[in-house]
Amino acid sequence: MSMNLRLILLTPLLFFQVNLITANAEWSILVYMQADNNLWEFADKDMVEIIKGYQKSAFGDAVNVNTLVQVDYPQDKKTWRFKIDGAGKIEHGSLTQEMGEHPVEELVASAEWVKGNYPANHYAVVLWNHGSGIEDYRKINTGNVRNFNSIWMDIFDTDILGVDKVKNIKENNNIKNNTNDIGLGDLSKSGRGILYDDSEKTCLTNQGLSIALSQIKNIFGKKIDLVGMDACLMSMVEVAYEIKDYADILVASQETEPGYGWNYSGIIAPLVSAPSVFTSENLARLIVASYANFYETTDMQNYTQSAISLNFMDQLRDNIELVSLNVLECMGCKSTIVKKALRTARLNSKSFETASYVDLYSLYFALRAEFTKLRHDAENEQPTCFGFLSKPSPNYIPALDQLVLHLNEGIGLIQNVVFANVVGTRSNGAHGISIYYPFSTSSIHSSYPKTSFARNTHWLNVLRSV
DSSP, rough: HHHHHHHOOOTTTTTTTOOOSOOOOOEEEEEEESSSSSTTHHHHHHHHHHHHHHHHHHOOOOGGGGEEEEEEEEESOOEEEEEETTTTEEEEOOSSOTTTTHHHHHHHHHHHHHHHHHEEEEEEEEESOOOOOTTTOOOTTSSEEEEEEEEHHHHHHHHHHHHHHHHHHHTTTTTSGGGGGSSSTTHHHHOOEEEEETTTEEEEEEEHHHHHHHHHHHHHSSOBBEEEEEEOOOOBHHHHHHHHHTTTEEEOOOOOTTTTTTTTHHHHHHHHOGGGGGGGGHHHHHHHHHHOOOOOTOOSSSSSEEEEEGHHHHHHHOOOOOOOOHHHHHHHHHHHHHHHHHHHHHTSSSSSTTTTTTEEHHHHHHHHHHHHHHHHHHTTTTOTSSSSOOOOOHHHHHHHHHHHHHHHHHHHHHHHHHHEEEEEEEGTTOOOEEEEOOOOOSOOOOGGGGGGHHSSHHHHHHHOOO
């Protein structure tokens, strides 16, 4: 990438190292961009979008909203740090060493930079990169993970750069319409988690994410108001449970995201216009709504974005645990027909680009239908033609009753957990949060048993029993 592209809309102050310590703003937003991969071009585009957001704001109160970016490019061995507002980017606090060697420590250090220089009443941390959901080091399809798409390139580039410059950029960088032509480096062969770094061949595991956010919570002196995942497949029960003690809200997508990702202009403009109005919940709703507002103007049909209240995750975990225990009890009474009901429910549930990720609401709905049928069959079971009736355990019908009860409770609870959700027309059936449910025991990824959710529930036992 040329330096001319990187320096779009910069002010003359760009390369001055400045001391910008201020009194508490209302919001400080850290966008942590790991762009040392095939998403590098979108990093600068999103920073330009942030600038545009400040410029579009009505009665802008830029003093009360700090937008900070830490970014790693593939072209150099440096960690860039910027403060961005309507005038452009000001470099501040950049590091001579490259991001990616130690993802946990580097993410924590970025929060120290924010807290030390841009204190605020509210903090948001946005992880910008590829994502693989709860599976760490998972092999991925290079054509469908925050992929390049000529539609988004045309929408953005012609608006910001002009038609001729767009043409030159595409020709110089050999950008093709076939997204599968764009490689992800050696890591695409071995797999990855979030914050993929092609040069260092590292990523941030889910356990690393938990460690980093726990330290960031201590740095900020309170829970992080909002954690955003501008990445694929991260809106999952297991991911939310992993970070529930360190943040109030998670904003993420159940499905893969196109390369363009979030609509930063649509987020920043309203926030800067009236920062005191935006609680963490209001900001989460804005992020979700702006995502829909952008993609519904395109032909993208399988987008998703949701806001999750992490304060409900213990309740949701307890509900899934009760469901798991009831399923195992029913399986102990009538193994064959219960396993068949589970498989049918799984097939009738909404899944995503990664087939092992299933919408929890649709799964509960399908499970309720199947186990209600089993309850009816058990109550009306008739003797065979020889006059014999193989009676199940006396615990079977009560276990079925409890299971249906807990599924009903869970369906209601999910609607409290997910307080904002948008989907494209091809993503109907997605209600905002997924759960891990591979088709077979042999398909369970080796990283899954290490997750906090797997260690603290019997859900993994259910997966291993099917």
